[in-house]
Amino acid sequence: MVADTGRFFRAGPAARDRIAREACTPEDILFLKEEGHVPHPCSRLERRSRQFAEAERLSWANRLDYLILVPTLRCNLSCSYCQVSRASLTSTGHDWSEATLAAVLDRIDGLETKSIKVEFQGGEPTLRLDLINAVIERCRRFERSEFVVCTNLQRLDEDVLALFSRDDVYVSTSLDGAAATHLRNRTASSTATEQFLGNLRLLIDRFGIGKVSALPTVDPRSPPEPDELIDAYAGLGFNSIFLRPINFQGFARKRHPDSREQNGEWRRYYERFVRRLIERNWVDRSVVFEETYLSVCLRRVFQPGSERHVDLRSPNPVGVDYVVIDHDGTVYPTDEARMLARSGIIDLSIGTVETGWDTPARQTLDRHSTNAMDPACRQCAYQPYCGRDVIDDIARYGTIDLPRTETEFCRKHMHLFDLIFELVYSDDPAVRHSVSRWLRLPGTPTELGVTLP
Amino acid sequence: MIPLALQSISEAEQPFVTRLRVATGTADAADSILVAEDIDGATFAGRNGLVSISGSPAAALDGDVVLVSSGVGRVERLLRAGGLEIPTNTLLVTERCDQLCLMCSQPPKKTHHDRFALLTEAALLAEPGSLIGITGGEPTLYKAQLLDMIETVLAARSDVEFHVLTNGQHFEDADVARLAGALYDRVTWGVPLYARQAALHDRIVGKKGAFDRLQDGLAVLLSAGCRVELRTVLLSSNFTALGELARYVTTRLRFVEAWSIMQLENVGYARKRWQELYLDHSADFGPIAAALDHAHLHGVEAQLFNFPLCTVPAPYRHLARPSISDWKRKFVPECSPCAARERCCGFFEWHPDDEARSGVRPL
Numbered sequence A: 001m002v003a004d005t006g007r008f009f010r011a012g013p014a015a016r017d018r019i020a021r022e023a024c025t026p027e028d029i030l031f032l033k034e035e036g037h038v039p040h041p042c043s044r045l046e047r048r049s050r051q052f053a054e055a056e057r058l059s060w061a062n063r064l065d066y067l068i069l070v071p072t073l074r075c076n077l078s079c080s081y082c083q084v085s086r087a088s089l090t091s092t093g094h095d096w097s098e099a100t101l102a103a104v105l106d107r108i109d110g111l112e113t114k115s116i117k118v119e120f121q122g123g124e125p126t127l128r129l130d131l132i133n134a135v136i137e138r139c140r141r142f143e144r145s146e147f148v149v150c151t152n153l154q155r156l157d158e159d160v161l162a163l164f165s166r167d168d169v170y171v172s173t174s175l176d177g178a179a180a181t182h183l184r185n186r187t188a189s190s191t192a193t194e195q196f197l198g199n200l201r202l203l204i205d206r207f208g209i210g211k212v213s214a215l216p217t218v219d220p221r222s223p224p225e226p227d228e229l230i231d232a233y234a235g236l237g238f239n240s241i242f243l244r245p246i247n248f249q250g251f252a253r254k255r256h257p258d259s260r261e262q263n264g265e266w267r268r269y270y271e272r273f274v275r276r277l278i279e280r281n282w283v284d285r286s287v288v289f290e291e292t293y294l295s296v297c298l299r300r301v302f303q304p305g306s307e308r309h310v311d312l313r314s315p316n317p318v319g320v321d322y323v324v325i326d327h328d329g330t331v332y333p334t335d336e337a338r339m340l341a342r343s344g345i346i347d348l349s350i351g352t353v354e355t356g357w358d359t360p361a362r363q364t365l366d367r368h369s370t371n372a373m374d375p376a377c378r379q380c381a382y383q384p385y386c387g388r389d390v391i392d393d394i395a396r397y398g399t400i401d402l403p404r405t406e407t408e409f410c411r412k413h414m415h416l417f418d419l420i421f422e423l424v425y426s427d428d429p430a431v432r433h434s435v436s437r438w439l440r441l442p443g444t445p446t447e448l449g450v451t452l453p
Numbered sequence B: 001m002i003p004l005a006l007q008s009i010s011e012a013e014q015p016f017v018t019r020l021r022v023a024t025g026t027a028d029a030a031d032s033i034l035v036a037e038d039i040d041g042a043t044f045a046g047r048n049g050l051v052s053i054s055g056s057p058a059a060a061l062d063g064d065v066v067l068v069s070s071g072v073g074r075v076e077r078l079l080r081a082g083g084l085e086i087p088t089n090t091l092l093v094t095e096r097c098d099q100l101c102l103m104c105s106q107p108p109k110k111t112h113h114d115r116f117a118l119l120t121e122a123a124l125l126a127e128p129g130s131l132i133g134i135t136g137g138e139p140t141l142y143k144a145q146l147l148d149m150i151e152t153v154l155a156a157r158s159d160v161e162f163h164v165l166t167n168g169q170h171f172e173d174a175d176v177a178r179l180a181g182a183l184y185d186r187v188t189w190g191v192p193l194y195a196r197q198a199a200l201h202d203r204i205v206g207k208k209g210a211f212d213r214l215q216d217g218l219a220v221l222l223s224a225g226c227r228v229e230l231r232t233v234l235l236s237s238n239f240t241a242l243g244e245l246a247r248y249v250t251t252r253l254r255f256v257e258a259w260s261i262m263q264l265e266n267v268g269y270a271r272k273r274w275q276e277l278y279l280d281h282s283a284d285f286g287p288i289a290a291a292l293d294h295a296h297l298h299g300v301e302a303q304l305f306n307f308p309l310c311t312v313p314a315p316y317r318h319l320a321r322p323s324i325s326d327w328k329r330k331f332v333p334e335c336s337p338c339a340a341r342e343r344c345c346g347f348f349e350w351h352p353d354d355e356a357r358s359g360v361r362p363l
Ligand code: SF4
Pocket: A371, A376, A377, A378, A380, A381, A382, A383, A386, A387, A404, A405, A409, A410, A411, A413, A414
């Protein structure tokens, strides 16, 4: 049973029966009180702390401090599932114009925040180092800034290395598994694959593993053996693996038409993967592997506010704390929305960098960006942990007017939270070990979730 | 131990606050500049005339903000400048208190000697980026003067922060608006809570109804969005009740910035009652480990104060903070080969040597 605060307990059959019959014993009442489920009406602290705990579950996006920038759409690779419908290396009209750059810099000047995060996407953003550097230069006034360059790491010359050697610059890249898988999905030639792996190793050797994060994209029709993928990551020193199936949108949809939803097979694979991580973590306790998104969800269950994951939150307002600015200055609420527009499915742009994005389009999208009022979500135990993603619904079904439980977003999260609670209440010490590490606990408690017998 | 008070002779007829300077380059009106130094001490001159201080080389006093008594008396080094990354000092605003904790390290006195004006003057002269602790007695017995002082200093000095130790017995809902003001973003309230059971907490603090009153006080701090550091001193009486307290913290006090579990300081009342109160955590760390895990599981930042690193099991060691101020900290000879000294809190100067020496295991 889960309260609006997200605090939960497991009720055994006898307890369920007592609760249903409204025949709670004094011990039951004491348990519920101590767990914070029945605030004492005369205690100011109990009433207010209950409200506080409920409020902790809401996201509170208020000011723009996260920009996803696409300085160019051109790319030097052509991945089989490229999500952004890239442009060829030599094409023109796919880079920021002088005017777009000026408008982006103006926006940065206008931000009312002390810290900023900028992610450079593409295309291959390092093709336009000049634009990246201009943005970084303009961010000097912030107390804290963080830049992430999403790159295919095919080219690592002096200038690119100089950029990556900055302490505030991080690198994000794709690594699909062993070299053969990576080659099949992305590089198409073994020289290119070697080049990529060489560059990746060079970065890790020179700047440490903290500099780089890598994401795999997995083809759900033929996923690699969990150990193949884990070994590929472990071999480079990565502990965090974000197991994502191919996203069906964009350019990818044309080549992989059957990828609209994930089926039971994918979910079984996902679980098998997680179980394998748990086994490996138990056998060799000197390393802790995790599936990134499972850890995000797990921390949302126990530690509200510890994550700022813009894909899983409620309310999930669009165009408020982060936006995507495309190569032509068009502003999108998310990267997914940008891909939808590029692939001609639906235009979900909310404005332009020159004219702003406080537009009717944004307000329309925003109107339903919460799970608070959704009839299915209100019935769902996982509501305090879950989120809302209108763009994803539109991407998959062309509408948001669906029973939530019939959407991929819901099925995916329902499965994840089911799995999480299964793990939380597991008696297996290996499971508790991994779960405790994923929750960043110092020790391994004997009990992660409480039970009312 | 670094002395916090030194003998002095001053020309002034009233006590005054000044900042001692060895070099003249940076002087401002509140500074007293070194004019002579010999084997007996140093003499400084400022707008309040001459003051001679004995017992310390002048260089060690450079930059200190001191309170000088009139005539033959002493200088109190209110804010020491020397060498800390974040200059940290504590101002004692009153010695009166309405609780009488079993283990009080600074037993209260009946009379109050008001020095808010002088302390405000001193705080305004603090080193750049200072964190100023405020302690007592119970500072909020003089809530109006206290808040005035905090606001005056913070309004004038955007680089200064306060940490106020308070028993939380005197906040009212009427204070919410004031405490919610922007200046209070730079104030942390250190509030002790010893047990979830009202009777046990009341017994420890020596005041009936203290637990209930504290709940209301915490409700005020919560409503005002104040930054709170919760503090629990470990005693043999509350050790086994730590689990219930942890659950109370993660359900009722989720708003705290940190929960500090503190080992006892062998001074004041605790010194007299040491055998009765002291709990040797190295003999059984279990309940502390469980409380730390439970707090972190539910996203409450729990930490350990006054726990020498080698007495804490490895998985929890990173939670042990170097919490003992330099002027009252010591290490024992057995510590000399230890690689962790820099990060270790060591021992209170007054901690029994034999206990300390037998317990350490250099890392
Ligand atoms: S799992 Fe589904 S029903 Fe439950 S809150 Fe999430 S989207 Fe709503």
